[in-house]
Amino acid sequence: MASLPLLVCIILGTYSYSVAHGGNEHGFVAVPTTASEPAAVCSTSRVRLDPGSNTVSVPLVHRHGPCAPTQSSDKPSSFTDRLRRNRARSKYIMSRVSKGMMGTTRDDADVSIPTHLGGSVDSLEYVVTVGLGTPAMSQVLLIDTGSDLSWVQCKPCNSTTCYPQKDPLFDPSKSSTYAPIPCNTDACRNLTGDSYGGGCTSGGGGGAQCGFAITYGDGSQTRGVYSNETLALAPGVAVKDFHFGCGHDQDGPNDKYDGLLGLGGAPESLVVQTSSVYGGAFSYCLPALNSQAGFLALGTPSGVNTSGFVFTPMIREEKTFYVVNMTGITVGGESIDVPPPAFSGGMIIDSGTVVTQLQHTAYNALQAAFRKAMAAYPLVPNVELDTCYNFTGYSNVTVPRVALTFSGGATIDLDVPNGILSDDCLAFQESGPDNQPGILGNVNQRTLEVLYDAGRGRVGFRAAAC
Structure with a gap:
């Protein structure tokens, strides 16, 4: 497998403070105000990562900050816009939890939120660059603890069916390890049982392929073929037989990311799919400023x-x-x-x-x-x-x-x-x-x-x- 750096990036808007030294015994801290965040110099000195032998750890950095390997051309949305989408996402999540919606269908007239997975996908704030396929193709994915099924935009997909993204679309035909999941399989039936199924599609080679469909709370939708592939998390660390959605049809507001990486607790998530290796555990640290680094890790730090x-x-x-x-x-x-x-x-x-x-x-x-x-x-x-x-x-x-x-x-x-x-x-x-x-x-x-x-x-x- 080709060496591939993994980066998790944050879209956190620049904050207008830097922390002063210490506080006082009364529970208050004096901080100086500044016109902007400190100079655009990447610092990793604050990271205190404590991985164990059974973990994979990767750097987490600000998408628009100096720690990013390449500077993004798109700009973060305004604070007000992010809060508006934040409220839509949180309303959806709380409705799902309070009503026990997962894996059920609902016809109650007073609730109009879709039964499929989703908060407001456009309010998500973190992305990770992974390798998908053999040879590995870089994909920038949103990470989300409130989502399960991972997906990317795939070829063939043109400007009328997919939104623009910074990286090339994932091309299944160029991967030696890609395989669509057949419709008449346990994996496909389980997907439907968890409310992510999109029926059967007519695929190449004459076989019926398992479809997936997700509708998010902000109106965004993604549909395509439920698929099997190799996912590269870091150099030398790969997840074989990773189940994900190969998206061919996208609707709604979206950013310039390539897809989504689900870290939720349902069987379709990366966390559950890798539980035999990492024990169903993961962690992350989000830095205070975009000039500092954090990390994302699968597994329990230092074992027990x-x-x-x-x-x-x-x-x-x-x-x-x-x-x-x-x-x-x-x-x-x-x-x-x-x-x-x-x-x-x-x-x-x-x-x-x-x-x-x-x-x-x-x-x-x-x-x-x-x-x-x-x-x-x-x-x-x-x-x-x-x-x-x-x-x-x-x-x-x-x-x-x-x-x-x-x-x-x-x-x-x-x-x-x-x-x-x-x-x-x-x-x-x-x-x-x-x-x-x-x-x-x-x-x-x-x-x-x-x-x-x-x-x-x-x-x-x-x-x-x-």
Whole structure:
């Protein structure tokens, strides 16, 4: 297999702070404001990757930052646009979890969300470059913990049936290991049973091929042939017989990526397909700034040695999503008053949701405590978020530390300020009633190694991993 570097890239908009040295005993950190992110110099010095013998680890970098191997010509969408798509995605995810939609069909008139997989695919923020086929062809794929079935755009596919992408389309005819999955197989029947089936298609060679079809919450659709191929994750590391969708027909708003890599918990995902090797575990660390690097890893770090992590039980009431229970929040070193029932809906951990979606009672308490701690700075209106500030004229801003506690006592301190504020706004929104699920967004996850260890039924967090 040809040597192929694997890069995971972030579309996180540039943030306007750099972290100052240290904090104080009262739970506040002073940070200097700057006009833009520090100079465009890639730094990997902060990465603290601790892989084991049974893991594969790859660098994770900002798509538009200096760590990217080539500079992308497309620009990130505006903060407001990303938040609008973020809300559509989170609404879809919470509807699926609360209604137990996976693997079922629904005809209730009050819900118009498709039964197939999908949040708002256009709100996803991370991509990874992998090799597909033999010889390996580079493909830039969105990574998504809220999706299962992976897919790429494939030849033949012209401008009327596929959206433009930066890289050449995957060409199955040039791969010696590509094979469409026949219609009358267990793999195809299982795909249909999990609501991703697209019927049978007439393929070359006279055999009926298994079709796939996915409709996302933002109206995007992808359809094509369910296929089998070799997936190169890193030099010398390949997944044989990887099942994915070879897309021939795309609809809806899309970016210049080549497809999607599903990291959810259903059988079609990369995580489950590689569980015999990596134990159904993976982790990542999202850097605070686009000039810093992070990583994506399959497997449990250092085998059974996970010192440095704090763990909380994983709840699997729905196959795709990873859910934990939050039990408390502190702001500026003080616990806020939130009764336990306020967190009863659980929290989905999601790589594609930008700002955290928090239940009504907990959100109101957090908002009040944060606004009180930031009373020295003027609030400004925002279309999507209700706690935004104007820091014009301030050379330094004092930001309260925010910590989240989960069942079992696992507590994570959010990065200050990049894990708390996004575009000068508190990176939280109200998700709905207390008994409905919330979502832990990717802003809050910055600098943490988040370990999804489904085999052991737990989620781990390791501080300052990147």
